[in-house]
Amino acid sequence: MSATEMDQEAVIVGGGFYGAAIAIYLARQRGFKRVVLVEREPALLMRASYSNQARVHNGYHYPRSFTTAYRSRVNLPRFVRDWPNAVKQDFTKLYAIARRNSKVTAKQFERFCREIGAKIQPAEPALRALFEPRLIEDVFLVEEYSFDTTRLASWAEHELKETGVRVRFDTRVIGISKRANGTLAVAMQHGEGGKELISCRYVFNCTYSGLNQFEGDFPGTHTALKHEITEMALMQMPTELQGLGITVMDGPFFSIMPFPARGLHTLSHVRYTPHLHWSDRQGIDPYLKLKQYECLTRVDRMLRDTGRYIPSVLGARHIDSLFEVKTVLMKNEADDGRPILFEKHPELPGCYSVLGGKIDNIYDVLEKLDAEPFQAIANQGQEVSGATHV
Structure with a gap:
């Protein structure tokens, strides 16, 4: 493995809507200056973010899960406000x-x-x-x-550029491991080429169906x-x-x-x-x-x-x-519930796995992130204050 190491504050794995929104949140709301988003496809929002019903839920779909229904009901006007063009x-x-x-x-x-x-x-x-x-x-x-997923992708592309998030397309993360100094090492492969290692403080695993497909010290999600x-x-x-x-x-x-x-x-x-x-x-x-x-x-x-x-x-x-x-x-499986998966991995401090069943779940994810006391490398342990909205 070619050791092209560089210190990053965060690596986001997956360039779907959730991965892009989390990268933008970290840069814009939490003050992260060195963020890399890694996507295996040649463009943003090409997989599950695109190939779905494209429904912004308002709760009707979930009569047997009051919590899921009510959260959708609350989140729909927020989504319309934040992404009106889409x-x-x-x-x-x-x-x-x-x-x-x-x-x-x-x-x-x-x-x-x-x-x-x-x-x-x-x-x-x-x-x-x-x-x-x-x-x-x-x-x-x-x-x-x-x-309209294409309009969400245009939004994400613009915001990632504006906030200085580096995007690596046609690149697959193959492993996540601990380093002796307490940071994380992310092993990546670009296309069929050589492998590369990035050092970072935080990893956000937003790969949806690929959540558990990593080598190294990644323990897998506790949730089946x-x-x-x-x-x-x-x-x-x-x-x-x-x-x-x-x-x-x-x-x-x-x-x-x-x-x-x-x-x-x-x-x-x-x-x-x-x-x-x-x-x-x-x-x-x-x-x-x-x-x-x-x-x-x-x-x-x-x-x-x-x-x-x-x-x-x-x-x-x-x-x-x-x-x-x-x-x-x-x-x-047996009910209408569609909660997010938001797991911190104690065996791999700084590593998070995130999955949402529908697009409006993004607000549930952002609320979880608001509660996290992130420490940017550049600030030498000082907390960066959070905010609520992308």
Whole structure:
């Protein structure tokens, strides 16, 4: 390994939305002067930050987890305020409750929305007419948005440059270890080239599905993780559905959401979106598993089932499918909870692992970071005061 060592205050591993936001936070709010962000792809926000429903949640999705729902309800207006150019609001959002096999009734859903303070009202007849009444109990007009990942990536690129964060693209972190002087050593590999070592005080592991794929002294996360290879179908919707976002719940669960980055809609289905799943463990690289997987679309099955509830969706045209690894906390498999993972590793002081299940979780992460007494190398142990917002 070529020993190109340099002292950094922090290394952020992963250039998705979370990694970029944490790097910007450290530089702008905590006064870090030497921050490096390492991303294995050639650009920012190319993996899980892009290949998802692009939904800014407002709590409706989580009727069986009040905490997750309420946090989304609180975070949505903050997200709209902080990233207004990336948020798409000019569409009508509907939630419909299935008559059979739903885990929540229409009355329960309406009561739940009022408990978390989320706007809800009966849909007008013209919108209700889109649904098959024998299968749908009720339809509600709600307030929920989507986001444009390409605009978030432009924001991140600008802010990283403005705050002086160095970004290393096409570079993979392969190991994290302790050094004798109490700092951390981060081993990196650029493309197929040689290996490089960076010394730093803090490491933020924001690699999402790759959280546990490091050599050296990295102990792995205490929280058990589950991976899924998922398919997000990108559809050209028929005219009557183009200005809509629709979610049918809560058993026969599927969603049609605007996907601003491509000017299309995503179609996802609780049964057909997950293709393959496995428990996380070191040595099984999720990204290699995805690369080796034969990504055959299940959009025909998605459409066939969705069309029973919304007949006009059968006129949609499949344009593309986004296949990606989705990672969730195993402890929340049985409920709607989507808490963040925020782990400090006592065996590796200064190393943090961070994972969020949805984009608005970023505020939960920033609150955790606000509580950390970071000590910058340049300040010789003096604490740098925190702040709340990116």
